[in-house]
Amino acid sequence: MIIHDIDPVAFSLGDFKVHWYGITYLVGFALAWWLGNVRARQPGSDWNAEQVSDIIFYAAVGVIAGGRLGYMLFYNPFLPAGEASQFWEVWKGGMSFHGGLIGVLGAMWLFGRRYQKSFFQVADFVAPLVPLGLGAGRIGNYINGELWGKVSDVPWAIVFPSGGPLPRHPSMLYEFFLEGLVLFALLWWFSKKAPPRMAISGLFLLGYGGFRFLVEFVREPDRQLGYLAFDWFTMGQALSLPMIAGGGALMWWAYRSAGKTAHIN
Template sequence: MTIQALALAANMPLRFEDLGLSPIALDLGFFTLKWYSLAYLSGILIGYWYLLKLLVQPGAPMARRHADDMIFYATLGIILGGRLAYVIFYDPEIWANPLDVLKLWNGGMSFHGGMIGVTVAIILMARKEGLNWLRVHDYVACCVPFGLLFGRLANFVNGELWGKTTDVPWAIIFPTGGDIPRHPSQLYEAALEGVVLFIILWFAFWKTKARYEPGKLVGLFLLGYGVFRFGVEYLREADAQFEGSFLYTHIHMGQILTLPMIVGGVYLIATAKQRRMRVEATAGTASIA
């Protein structure tokens, strides 16, 4: 290959097919496991493991037995809330065939809906067990970035939810995005919503007294996710079903759904000190001021 050919190849954007990625993680013929399903499973299990690490610290809002129940309630909230919100806000035409709403294996989940579902699950469990739901939510919020990280990586492996056209050196030509280079916006979101947001919450939990101010950690999560998602949406291609509408040319549906999160996050952070309380450990007799 000549020097000119090498130079030309070096300047060509990467094609997604050259990465050798497949949406299927395991194919046994009679059983197929997709990376998207594995991402949800991994996010829930690793989030549960991390939650147990948080609960052994002084002044935890619930015991191990509550966490075991929480994983069940939260999983239902993620699935039901995420799926219903998706078909309501992103694909309402699916109601023409109601049974298609149940076909989770075809994809189509909304994080905003999953978040609402988990919140409802936490409130119901906390009321049943006599716990402070906002403090429980603080601890759960610290675990969510794991699911966001794996979910966005799965989006990338699936070659979906790609970004707008660009000429940056790391641009990728996705099979379903036309023969033009695009932002790998899935990786931007994985880095910001998964890694950076986890670091922010890790620091707030382990290095500050945020966990003794009910709602502060939830507020940090809502604000952080909201700002990151709102910003990345400018580099992400709008949903095709909104083409030609205001939601396509001016602001995306994801940005609209994120605005209440930003406002709510700011409010929870600003008022957290007013809710600071003497925290009684769920298991044991030690009090943490």
Template sequence: MLPELFMTAVDFTTLPVRPEAFTIPAFTLAGSDWGPFSLRWYSLAYIAGIAGAWVLLTRMIRPPGAPLNQTQLDDYITWATLGVIGGGRLGYVIFYNPAQYLADPISILRLWDGGMSFHGGCFGVIAACFLHGWFAKFSGLRLLDYVATVTPLGLGLGRLANFVNGELWGRPTGSDWGIIFPEAGPEPRHPSQLYEAGLEGGVLFLLLTFLFWRTGARLRPGLLSGVFGLGYGLSRTIVENYREPDRQLGILDTGLTMGQTLSLPLIAAALLLLAVALLRKPVVA
């Protein structure tokens, strides 16, 4: 028998979660008022995702056959950070809300107001891999394989932060089950942020980690990137059926959401990468 929690609606405001990890109260210093200052879980998710990826990658490049050394990896983290933030922000501006930002271009820089796109951030990370590989004289595709393996860590943390913020909620469940989000009306809704955290984060991370350490996938350029792209694209396409479409876009004329539309070329590219990776001979460790 399912616990009662999973049978009835839960009021989000009763959950022990808040957007702020901690807050420094307002204070007076040198005759001036300062604060309050808050650090939000969403910001911490980005920091923890990047730091966690660096820790994992540091361990992953130790076995023979790694495409780069520690110094090159340390340099790459700067490239990746710029790619994630710059690509994520520009992707959101271009794909999700161009009219608003054309009317007020300076608001593009106000990252603290929210608005990031995974697909834009993904493109930024891919560009960072190949640019860094080109300048440092190593395979950008092989670096992308390593980065793809740890990316679900940041994805999972980001989706959990979305849930804590009470944003990007799901569609109405049509029953008494679900979560009532304070800004989404009185209907119980799917906690689609948690669905995404589980699929894009947990399941994909475990799968890629297994392939990296327990098989020869890391020696087949493009294979791990292909698995990631296919896994993310399919997960996002499925969960979009339970996630409320962006208000300014709704369901597109094609019958798909923007998230599903942007996932289609990702899935196609992933299938191509997988085919090429499996046809080529593996690199020598």
């Protein structure tokens, strides 16, 4: 039996504690910056190093502010007013991907206005940079011992002290693999095929939404919410359905528009 026993504090400097969760976010942003520069150096790219650094900064602000606000609104809407200061305690976990996505969408729009780039020019460039950062965040969830899955007897089930004495699916590691590694490989490969505008963004939404919807079947729902319907439908699935639909629609429209252009030419 595997028992989770990891200190969420990486090290301390006097009274100042550095948490692994924060480090994983820094790793995620660093990987996005590095991958962005790799993409910017590719033939035909209209991006430069300064723009890559700026979009990573914009996105980081969007991720943190949107992710935390999304968690408070989607997953913890009944927090007493006297505990509102918890909004800033990001080192304890409690970040919503869907809220972070909304924050990043706003950041990309602002960035596009500054550099005269269309929204989907920015979104298609950024999408392949995101999954490894998501994966790093899931490792942070694992170190924190949070967002564990349902009770299970699979050989790799883990006992999380915050989840009781029974072994559970390490659902955050499933998400690390699917939303992080698999989605990154898929988007990086697809982006090299010179797909039409909007297609990369569509594949990101479709891929993440689909993977998240599947993992939710073995992930324990947030205690304060429980299941929304049918004793299996969770908030994560409810928020992922629009991503799946939107991603499919974007890909359809991208290839339909590309086909029309080719026919006219």
